[in-house]
Amino acid sequence: MNFQTDYMTQRPVVESHFKTSDHTSLFYRYWATEDITDKAIILFHRGHEHSGRIAHLVDELNLPDYAMFAWDARGHGENDGPRGYSPSLGTSISDVDEFVRYISTQYQIPLENIIVVGQSVGAVLVSAWVHDYAPKIRGMVLASPAFKVKLYVPFARSGLGLMQKIRGLFYVNSYVKAKFLTHDEKRIESFNRDPLITRPIAVNILLELYKTAERVVADAGAITLPTQLFISGNDHVVHHKPQHQFYERLNTPIKEKHVLAGFYHDTLGEKERHIPIEKMRSFITKLFEFPRYQHDYQFEDTWSVSADAFRALTAPLPNWCPKNIAYKIMSKSMSSLGKASEGIRIGYDKGFDSGSTLDYVYRDKAQGNGLFGRVMDRQYLNSIGWQGIRQRKVNIENIIRQAIRDLTDSGKPVHIMDIAAGQGRYIFDAINDYGKVQSVLLRDYSSVNVEQGRLHIKERFLEDKIRFEEGNAFDADDLAAVTPAPTLGVVSGLYELFPSNELIKASLSGLARAIPSGGLLIYTCQPWHPQVEMIARVLPSHQGGQAWVMRCRSQGEMDALVDAAGFEKLNQSIDNWGIFSVSIARRRNPESNSK
Template sequence: MRLVYRTWKPVTEPSGRVLIFLHRGHEHSGRVAALVSRIAGPGDLCFAWDARGHGRSPGVRGDAPDFMALVRDLDAFVKHVVQTHGVDVEDIFIVANSVAAVVTATWLHDYAPRIRGVAMAAAAFSIKLYVPLAEPALRLGLKAKPDLKVTSYVRPSMITHSKHEAEAYASDPLVTRDISARVLVDLADTARRVVADAHAIDTPVLMLVAGKDVVVRTAPQRAFFDALSSTRKQWLEIPESKHAIFHEEETQLADAACRHFIEVCFANALPEPARYLDNDLEGPSATLHATIAAGVKRPGLSNRLQRALLRRIGHLSDGMKIGLTQGFDSGASLDYVYRNRASGRFGVGAMLDRGYLDATGWRGVRVRKVHTQALLSELIRTAPQGATLKILDVATGSGRYLLETLAGFKQTSFDVELRDMDPANLAAAEKLATQLKLGDRVQIRYVQADAFNPPEQDADASLFDIAVVSGLYELFPENAPVFASLKSIARAVRPGGALVYTGQPWHPQLRQIAETLDSHLGGAWVMRPRPQNELDALVQMAGFKKTATEVGPQGIFTVSVARRIADPHGNG
């Protein structure tokens, strides 16, 4: 989808600062033009877009496939600005209002961009719907009518004291009062997730809060702000302001706060990636991991019952049987989940298996596979024609995601090295390669090796064009071995080569999984979701620079691509 946006170029010597302004729901970029003139400096390069379904951008008014589509749009827009205008992402500051503030917060959490900072005004983490049971009613209505829309109850006088601004809003033909019920419900779910896991965000944040806001609640904004790991953050409540903080009668306080915060953010460097190395030992994610690990010894009644039932009848499901015998996080278990064909004993086993395969996490794993294959395919398509591509998979499991991808490129030659600790996984990969009939154009070496203790590289060996590490680092809470593994991968990848890596920044069922399922390593499957900014920092310190990220359902899994820089131990 092609979206409309506006550009304000510097009128003096360029400052190097890039400001992106994101409008409220229902509105468009023209509504922030006055704000740009009040906040931006004369040397700043500024942008504002019309979100899909708003202003002059295409799409059904107030609609999107889901809320995450708006987040993906923001990621794509920032990439466009970086690539088209030759700016660095670290020189970008975002000013976002209302729903756009939640879009930005979700982008910060899921994609972890290293931007300079954000100003969030009246962030719509929780919208006051007023009608009793409105949210359950919307969810029920969507089952009957998937394209259900609602019309905003908000009158212009409810969002600003300014009669001029209220009249301008009411008479603007590009303002739409419609909003998709699907987006509204998805917004509520995503906002709850991001507020609950806000400690994963450490971008500098200015929170502007309206004291007379009748549209959104203040408490979730406070909870989000308090949980932020940002070393630079500021809370400013404007007592007499209504929801449209930047369209009030008096905007001087908000404007001045934004200008000052922007100056401070650009006057100070972003945190060095090395600060993340000890996150596995201290900080919110380490504390949560320790709490869940301790709770395994005293599981809750519900989880004790689930665990007992799993061991009593789980063997009837083929998928659960693999998990019970080899570990639910094993390569064999993941390969079964990838295939997604329910089977089991006595009829009831297949029914149990279907429910097992449809679990939230396993659905996310299958989307992760799709994203991994899509990013791999893009790397292969854009590689120089005629050359044999050298690919390394450091923890291949059955190799399904890679081998299936290679099967789709009939005219390309590959030199592939599949590594895994388990000989059974390598045997499964070899069997799959035979089934896929890859032929002579794909030369494969099967190497038994530990991703955390890889074989020494032959000094004369040519380096790999692409390395893949999928579904591995999520299983290990410690950063030191992950960092060491990434550094070994950097030594094996040529400068300019690519690394495809997966992450798990968040999971909604950590305690349930730890108290009911076993790991292939033995004992309970206790996960420490590694925030995306932490994982990206380890990748950067190892010698790579991230270029892209795809995010799965509910933000549970991510797949990213990074390019190898010239110095494998640099911080670039």
């Protein structure tokens, strides 16, 4: 038997490549329609496999009016580079975003007319992408998502994590035999003979797969996209429980779940796969029978999973609750011994969410009283939240530079306004070509931040380019009156601090009135935070020592606020942990804005 049997389709296929933002070339297959179409289905394969293994779906779905696409994920199939390797799972999730947007642009298919289908690891990548990026696609189909892989060796994850710390990067070979993936004898034989099957997986990807899946399942309430889920009833590879939890937490009225009795893990490659394929075809065609479903985010700050979570964090824990006792001990320790750390001392003095704290975290140089203080400060600076903050700084600087280039290339002047700049460090570090920037206005509510920012301006001899003023980021009329009118607005790390959307709406309204048509807005979001309860129970904010209680906004909610203000989202970056995103949007022509 020729191993390419699974690759062959009746519909002609075109093989091509696209370049990711880090200049990696990824292979993909494209099956066109006979007539011009504006609808597409994008297929994402299992771990260890490649696009050829799911090519059979092109014919079996029997949807001739839909263009079909399937990629080889980084480290798989026809792609160059180490087998089973990606720099991070976050990189692979970003690849999904870039691939889908590439398909939309290259083949002139609107995002709202795209449906994505993911199986196993491909389903995790798809669901994490939908969670982190909130794409405005039509819907998604997930088959046996690998939210929790079965590792039959006790404490395997802990052991692999320890070995990674000792050995660094190494690879783990798949234990799964083809006969435990499907009952289809032809599929079993073709799998065993396929030279493009990738047995090894990099340990960083395997461990990050677990962590990413756990947060996506836990926060599935942030996903509002129409979803169809297939669960294989006799799956030897992944656990069922997280799949059911994910489905129950999905925040969409358009969802359906099918448990397929007796099916092995290769759900869409099983012997009786016509059963799920018929259900897929019905689901997909129904989604196109009515306008694209859009979740109503109007009251998200009051009636939502995140609003409930915020209210729970503001409620005190029972006095003798073990968790409450642990947090009180932590608070007492940090506010006493912890102040030997310079970062913790600044946090208690200025607030852990203050501009002074952020500026210290950006510098990332451990300081404190003696060796003990410096060691504690290093642990503090290495916390996952502060790692995310530093990655956000890198991402926002990159997007600011790209925005400057885009404005310059389009012949527009570059007038930058940051409405809550803290001490301005990321702006100073981002603007590395001052000849292309006509003016920069930095504003902040804190006189301390303004004073420090002005000192930075003098140190860098930028008085002729940059001015720093006190200002209220939520005063719409004040923002709208700024001169010169900003062509690039920046708001970073501000909206995340306020649970209500009313202030955010006022701020965005002022920015929309200030920024002319075609101008750009860069904004941040915090869709999720792994330490949100510890922060709420232990750390004081800049607001008079009050508890620092955060409401994590989903990316969909934040994008909806920006869209309603008159901006069209263009692109996004997010850290590997899914904590902080940075997005850029373009101001629509107010006359054509019907929102």
